[in-house]
Amino acid sequence: MKTLELMVDRCLMRIRADDILYAEVKDKLCTIHRKNQEDIQIFMSISKLEKQLPKDAFVRISRCYLVSCECIEKIQKEIVLTDGRSLAYSARKKSQIMKAYYDYLEREWVMQKNKSNNKNFYCELQKKYEIMMDFPVAFIVLRAKMLLQTQKMCFELVFGNHQAEKLLELPKGELEGRNLMDCLYEEESASLSRWLEQTALQGIKGRNVEENTKLQKVICMEGYQIINGYCACLLWDITNDFHAKYINHTASKYTGEEQRDML
Numbered sequence: 234m235k236t237l238e239l240m241v242d243r244c245l246m247r248i249r250a251d252d253i254l255y256a257e258v259k260d261k262l263c264t265i266h267r268k269n270q271e272d273i274q275i276f277m278s279i280s281k282l283e284k285q286l287p288k289d290a291f292v293r294i295s296r297c298y299l300v301s302c303e304c305i306e307k308i309q310k311e312i313v314l315t316d317g318r319s320l321a322y323s324a325r326k327k328s329q330i331m332k333a334y335y336d337y338l339e340r341e342w343v344m345q346k347n348k349s350n351n352k353n354f355y356c357e358l359q360k361k362y363e364i365m366m367d368f369p370v371a372f373i374v375l376r377a378k379m380l381l382q383t384q385k386m387c388f389e390l391v392f393g394n395h396q397a398e399k400l401l402e403l404p405k406g407e408l409e410g411r412n413l414m415d416c417l418y419e420e421e422s423a424s425l426s427r428w429l430e431q432t433a434l435q436g437i438k439g440r441n442v443e444e445n446t447k448l449q450k451v452i453c454m455e456g457y458q459i460i461n462g463y464c465a466c467l468l469w470d471i472t473n474d475f476h477a478k479y480i481n482h483t484a485s486k487y488t489g490e491e492q493r494d495m496l
Contacts, residue, residue: 235249235250235285235286235287236248236249236250237249237250237285237286239273239275239277240275241273241274241275246273248265248267248273250286250287250290250291251290251301251303252267252268252270253265253266253267253268253286253291253301254266254267254268254300254301254304254314254315254316254318255298255299255300255301255304255314255320256279256282256298256299257279257297257298257299258278258279258297259297261276261278262274262275262276263275263276263277263278263279263282265282268304268316279293279296279297279298279299282299283299286299289302289336289337289340290302290303290337292329292330292333292334292337293326294312294320294322294323294326294330295320295321295322295323295326296323298320298321298322300312300314300320302333302334302337303315303337304316305334305364306364307363307364308322308327308330308331308334308364308367309367312330327369328369331365331368331369334364335365335368335372335467338361338362338365338465358374358391358392358459358463362374362392362465365392365394366394366395367394367395368394368396369396370396370467370468370469371393371394371396371397371399371400371401371467371468371469372393372394372396372397372465372466372467372468373390373392373393373394373397373408373413373465373466373468374390374391374392374393374459374463374464374465374466375388375389375390375391375413375429375433375463375464375465375466376388376389376391376433376462376463377429377430377433377434377462377463377464378462386426386429386430387412387414388412388413388414388426388429388433389410389411389412389413390408390409390410390411390412390413390416391409391410391463392409393408393409397468400450400452400468400470401416401417401448402448403416413429414426416447417445417447417448417452418445418446418447419446419447420446422443422445424441424443425441425443425454428441428454428456429441429456429464432456432457432458432464432466433458433461433462433463433464434458434461434462435458436457436458436461437458438456438457438458439455439456440453440454440455440456441453441454441456442454442471449472450470450472451470451471451472452468452469452470452471453468453469453471454466454467454468455467
């Protein structure tokens with residue numbers, strides 16, 4: 234982790250970025266709160282401090298606060314840190330904050346592939362992703378496993394937020410343990426199955442767009458591998474956008490009446 238060199242009381246001081254919980258500024262005085270260490274106060278704008286810190290490890294939650302993603306425990310009405318402190322965040326920044334934390338989780342879990350054999354991994358995974366429960370976009374975590382009877386790959390939902398339950402039209406609390414294919418299709422989609430298998434087992438990050446038969450929606454999925462055998466995905470319903478593009482593509486070939494018949 235990066236080391237910062239700061240002038241504190243006219244002395245050069247080196248601090249590790251990963252020792253920082255959060256920084257706050259008040260009346261041009263910036264206070265850096267550290268883990269199990271004394272606070273540091275310097276005259277520096279929070280924007281200047283932000284430029285010196287690893288961009289992917291810290292998130293600006295308001296004009297006054299800069300927080301380490303590692304130290305975020307929950308995002309509710311306030312951001313709760315791992316040491317129990319709560320910080321107010323700007324409501325208009327909530328989507329940016331959630332996205333920054335989503336990206337942080339991606340990098341962290343990819344780096345921890347050795348946890349795949351940990352018997353407590355499932356519980357750790359659930360706890361880590363609970364923060365995504367109120368994320369404004371549908372978010373799911375899948376586990377790829379081979380069914381011995383059929384020798385086919387199954388993609389079990391181990392986590393999903395409220396938006397995912399809404400998108401998949403499932404009652405609250407009835408998402409985990411289901412096969413994603415059963416939620417989306419009357420008959421399994423071979424192309425989606427291949428894409429999820431590549432994502433979960435080979436770590437090939439990408440995007441899949443497919444129209445399903447069960448929900449009558451066009452769902453765009455963007456996924457990444459957490460560890461071997463597990464992947465996380467963001468889901469969007471792009472039905473209207475998909476149809477609009479399809480109409481534009483076929484406009485030169487078909488009349489308006491024919492286009493309506495196709496939809």
